[in-house]
Amino acid sequence: MSETSTVAIADLELIALAQQGDRQAFGELVMRYRERVIGVVYRMCGDSQLAEDAAQEAFVRAWQQLPRYQPRAPFQSWLYRIALNRATDVLRADRETADVDDLPLVAQELEPEAAAERNALHEQVQQAVLALPEASRSVLILREYEGLSYKEIAETLDIPLGTVMSRLNYARGRLREWLCPLLEAGT
Amino acid sequence: MNGHVRQELEAYHDGQLHGAQQRRVAAHLETCTECCAALTQLERLSTLLQEAPAPETWLTPERFTAQVRLRLQPREAPARRRHHWVIPALLVGAWAFLEAVWVVSSGLLVALTLGLGEQLGVTWLQSAGGFNPWQLPQAVGQGWHGALPLFSFLASSLLSALMPLALLGGISILFWGWWVAWRPHESRN
Numbered sequence: 001m002s003e004t005s006t007v008a009i010a011d012l013e014l015i016a017l018a019q020q021g022d023r024q025a026f027g028e029l030v031m032r033y034r035e036r037v038i039g040v041v042y043r044m045c046g047d048s049q050l051a052e053d054a055a056q057e058a059f060v061r062a063w064q065q066l067p068r069y070q071p072r073a074p075f076q077s078w079l080y081r082i083a084l085n086r087a088t089d090v091l092r093a094d095r096e097t098a099d100v101d102d103l104p105l106v107a108q109e110l111e112p113e114a115a116a117e118r119n120a121l122h123e124q125v126q127q128a129v130l131a132l133p134e135a136s137r138s139v140l141i142l143r144e145y146e147g148l149s150y151k152e153i154a155e156t157l158d159i160p161l162g163t164v165m166s167r168l169n170y171a172r173g174r175l176r177e178w179l180c181p182l183l184e185a186g187t
Numbered sequence: 188m189n190g191h192v193r194q195e196l197e198a199y200h201d202g203q204l205h206g207a208q209q210r211r212v213a214a215h216l217e218t219c220t221e222c223c224a225a226l227t228q229l230e231r232l233s234t235l236l237q238e239a240p241a242p243e244t245w246l247t248p249e250r251f252t253a254q255v256r257l258r259l260q261p262r263e264a265p266a267r268r269r270h271h272w273v274i275p276a277l278l279v280g281a282w283a284f285l286e287a288v289w290v291v292s293s294g295l296l297v298a299l300t301l302g303l304g305e306q307l308g309v310t311w312l313q314s315a316g317g318f319n320p321w322q323l324p325q326a327v328g329q330g331w332h333g334a335l336p337l338f339s340f341l342a343s344s345l346l347s348a349l350m351p352l353a354l355l356g357g358i359s360i361l362f363w364g365w366w367v368a369w370r371p372h373e374s375r376n
């Protein structure tokens with residue numbers, strides 16, 4: 001299994017190999033899920049540098065926990081759960097060490113006006129998402145950015161379907177309220 | 188209007204409704220401007236959220252993966268590897284036990300044959316012959332003692348010698364079997 005003919009290999013096979021300690025197979029899984037894991041952590045914490053580190057740590061944890069993973073549950077959901085836990089840890093650590101005010105605001109550099117305006121808009125949206133409680137934020141992220149079904153979200157977070165719907169409804173309600181001017185403008 | 192569909196609107200927007208439920212909401216939306224406006228709001232919100240740029244990444248996918256791989260601890264295969272010493276330990280234990288039993292019973296056999304039973308205080312063995320498997324051949328021998336003493340002696344000695352040998356052979360075969368099965372796991376990684 002040392003040849004890199006892994007492209008066509010299904011996730012399940014890679015998982016089975018990685019469970020037996022095959023690092024190369026696990027590396028292939030990292031390549032496949034890297035973007036999604038970074039994405040989820042980034043949407044949770046709003047800092048891409050932090051997200052990249054946390055995503056790496058999430059994969060290291062996944063490697064440690066892999067022997068206990070059972071293919072009955074979708075691998076993606078299992079991985080998202082680890083990533084979200086990692087994101088929560090990062091947020092907690094950040095809250096303890098830094099002021100909340102200077103948390104995710106990335107340095108605004110000199111930019112052309114239109115781009116600056118666009119960035120300001122995205123910044124506003126991101127701040128609104130980050131202001132949501134973590135529980136409803138994670139549901140919103142899995143739905144809006146990762147496109148998971150309600151059932152998949154329920155599996156990932158290990159919560160009932162009804163809770164997924166109520167948290168999603170709450171998150172959207174708050175965002176509609178906070179981002180009202182942007183939504184009315186009909187961008 | 189036959190009742191609004193605000194409850195189901197979000198699930199409808201998320202594509203989570205199917206069949207009759209989905210058709211009912213769709214039909215209602217065709218006639219109700221209020222629910223339609225609510226749906227538009229949901230759609231705008233989704234668009235606004237999804238327009239937010241993806242995270243900037245500093246590392247290339249290859250670099251990212253290489254860094255993760257560097258941090259992976261070597262992992263023992265689950266269960267099998269963690270308890271790999273159990274099987275050989277049991278086999279060695281069984282072997283040591285048999286050796287000990289063999290030595291003791293051979294000693295006793297010699298003593299009994301030489302008629303030293305009384306001096307050693309083990310005369311009860313001659314009548315009972317129960318607790319020790321190595322005494323079984325002897326117990327068999329005891330029955331013929333009067334008629335064929337020589338045959339009885341030879342038979343019991345032969346059985347006493349062969350039985351431990353057979354068991355030791357079995358243990359070595361099991362041990363080598365385990366070794367052959369375990370080796371490939373050892374050299375992996």
Ligand SMILES: [Zn+2]
Pocket residue numbers: 188190191192215219220221222223
């Ligand atoms: Zn309506």
